[in-house]
Amino acid sequence: MKKSKFSFLLILTLVFSLILSACNSGDDNAGDKEPADKDDATGEEVANVPQELNMLDSSEIPTMDSVLAEGSTSFTYINNVGEGLYRLDQDHKPVPALAEGEPEISEDQKVYTFKLRDSKWSNGEPVTAHDFVFAWRRAIDPATASPYGPYMMGGKIKGAAEITEAGAAKKEYNVEDLGVKAIDDKTLEVTLEKPVVYWEDLFAFPTFYPQNEKFVTEKGDAFASNAENLLYNGPFKMEKWEGTDATEWVLVKNPDYHSADDVTLEKITVNVVKDSNSAVNAFEAGETDMTGLLSSDIVPSYEGDERMLTWMEPVVFWIKMNQKNEALANVNIRKAIAMGFNKEDLAKSILNNGSIAANFFVPKDFVTGPNGEDFREKHGDLIVFNAEEAKKHWETGLKELGVDKLEIRYLGGDTEAAKKTDAYIKNQLETNLPGLTVKLESVPFAVRLERDNAMDYDLQFAGWGPDYGNALSFTDLWITDGGSNRMGYSNSKYDELIKAAQGELATDPEKNWEAQQEAERIMLEEDAGLAPVYQRSANILLNPGVKGLAIYNYGPDYNFQWVKITEAE
Template sequence: MKKSKLSLLLVLSLVLSMFLAACSGGDKKDTSKSDGKDTGNAEQLADKQELNVLESAEIPSMDSVMSQDTLSFTTLNATNEGLYRLDPDQKVIPGVADGMPTYNDDKTVITIKLKKDVKWSNGDPVTANDFVFAWRRAIDPKVAAPYGAYFMEGKIKNASEIVAGKAKLEDLGIKALDDNTLEITLVRALPYIESYLTFPLFYPQNEKYVTAQGADYAKDAAHLLYNGPFKMTKWDGPTGTEWVLEKNADYWDAKTVTLEKINFNVSKDPQASANAYTAGEADITPKLAQAAILSQFEGQKDLLRYQEPSIWWLKMNEKNPALKNVNIRKAIALSVDKKALVDDVLANGSIAADFLVPKGFSYLDGKDFRDTAGTYLKTDKEKAAELWKKGLAETGLKEVKFTYVGQDTETSKVTDAFIKDQLEKNLPGLKITIEAVPFKIRIAREDAEDYDLLMGGWGPDYADPMTYMDLWVTGGGQNHMSYSNPEFDKLIKAANEDLVAKPQDRWKALQDAEKILLEDDAAIAPLYQRSVNILINPKVKGFAHHAFGPDYSYQWIKISK
């Protein structure tokens, strides 16, 4: 997901709004995570169950169909609920669904029963039709949902045909058999279908309410409905720098929700966030990146650190004639000293990435995807200079000017300045202009391919390496850099279709595709796999962070005395 829906989403603090937090790994024991069970017997709870949280960006959208970034997804995860969700241990558990799915023999038809006691915040029952309506809206070409086609084409029956104008919305492979029974038909079996269905794009929407609101739907807190653990009682829309969530007494599992209120405020300056935490004005900070800040808390119980499966990279827009040249792209990818970036600039536990699919995320028969995959585009400044010279000769250029789109957080500015310095120093004749913009604008610039270089990244949307690999298919909904390679497309298609029932062969196809993308084409320049560092009040118990989808869940939090 960007950081994506995908959206996300830049290099650390604000970037957090776009991509996913990994639960596995890390170099500091996470004592803030619980199993979601009542800890009141072990510790006395505070009289006031109110949490203060800082975020590094404004919420771009609260429309689950239109959202494409992690901050939006995380907030939706708190206020709404789909068929399934992740528990604190990354296990898929029922949400609105009444139990796990049942399948036909070839696992292409899924039947899901819904709970009968789930309500919207206006009192309406949540029914199977709410899912049908939302899914059809997500794939409707007129709506142009950022994640709709990307998530459904080739997976949900007739989604591709609807996008191509060859089928009607009513033909989409989702039916309400009755108010409490949903039937989903897939193009073919998906090995990751259950984690896939936790994603916010697949949340329900109340057709009558959405239709009545029209263009005003989701413009602010007063124009939304909720069926999750919390209700949003304050939010002025995408420019709002503060918002409030309060416990939803009508949530079907409200008895497990202890928090009464969560106050969110935007803080784009990491030092200001740390200062607010120290002053007792915040219980949870945004993801912090700057070494000088982290050193103040190193070794303290307030600092939560863990490795997440999100990868950060430079996107290179091949609409620019210079970036259409593979040698120029390779030169850029080899020029940045990744070790210096993670050790000296970030200095937060992140690791250099010479790969796309992250370490510690995807496993087959107990083996990490990376154990049998290669490494690509390792820093090599001499080779970069050779390829740069060759690329300039091939394009007839003597100097090149690029517009580099980054974000407006302090952390992003420092990181982007380092990358600019590395590229200009190692590639003679290159001049880079950095444009630091707010997160929502960065997403819009990426979607419109209005950039030459762009700092972006991705955290997984579901538990499979495909969540990284199919981003780059020709014309794909998240490509946004005019990259195309028929052989890459062929491998991804095979991994999505013919090889689904052959896991070892499917794994090999995805690894071969990664090699084409990076070593052969240098379509993107991978930089690092991020380590998360946040400050969290030790009195906050039950904080859950996730390996894919929304970053966090707040519903199991309890505040002790």
């Protein structure tokens, strides 16, 4: 769920080179400590420094159920307390985790046989192949209503799409038709619909994590409702988390993790602070070691300060337009909205944090094609701010609808930064499109996800970070009735191009690339199916000295598995 390869390596270099002081610097006996031991790999002093990290997040955790998770906040903490066949390493590469080495792959590249390493759940039970089968079947079962199961598995895991389609049509289905099988406790066989070139990324994603059937079944509706109703098999476990309304949670090192000897951090305490000013005050007071993303009004004051880390993420924010709304089903109304606000001014004056205007939905500096060019090179900007053209489309659309004014609900976030952005867009649209009234509805992130799933909105400000290292992580969002579409967009030509990129063109890099670029052009330039806003630059404050924080391009935001707190300089 987030920056180019170059930016990612730069940030890692910065993070690894910084030295983070432990938060409890007010110890009266600090000067009496014996010399600290050195970390074997780095020579940094760590032994006598409390291995505890205090950090802030900007939202509550919507869910800790890997099958029901759909946002980067959930994925981040699920990734730190759980593990699947693969895991992203410090260099952002998927590597075997519960899988013992590389799988055996059939000649047609559709059948993968994994051997599992010895590992166990936090209740002492072994993690088996049956745990994967149970979790994957639960994720694809229409009765579960997993938002990511159908999206991540459809068209990839054999039988997934058919199960989803049958459920949608209220026809009979059998989750045992999904292409996953436990040959024995330590052998998992996965059958794909077709070759998938990014399969390692796929199996590192939290949706594909295992779950213990006995535990989940016994807990019933209480499963994943709080820390006590969860099992853990990752580097950490939840010591404290009271559920989705909790504004504080605590992770501690998991002694049963198979590679526990490589985990130095003992404790992570997270508090939710939605206001950047409050977060910065806590940071400067020494109450936290790491903030959430900073708002634009904070960033300029920390320019040149080594404690601020900045990187361009492959995360694009946009306005979704629900075509169940008659007005938004009109292409001229959609084009008017997509062209009707000054996103350059928004990025520079309102955000003012390094973010850039987005006239696209596949981000810059995310993936390169077979010719070595960035995905953006061919089409560049596809839908830009143009108040005059927006007004023309608006007037045409109103005539086609037989009305002279419209009131449209706008679903946005409840953080201070979100409210500023939403207020700016409201003002721009109402100014440039005479007769439009935008009704703002500011809600917490978890509520927005619920309403997105129910398509209970007209306009919705939302964003997307990639789930794997391929442009398909963006382009396959908008296929007709796709698991993450949820705005009623449909274009048969778009569907044809993306399904070809997922299918017969999967092993033809050049044609695959061209198909996806053309699909993006159709969706934005011809249909204005979406109103892109900006590509995000991330800025956080980190106290002098945490080593080994992994910041990811896709999936989880952070991994704390390799963090070490070192002696302050």
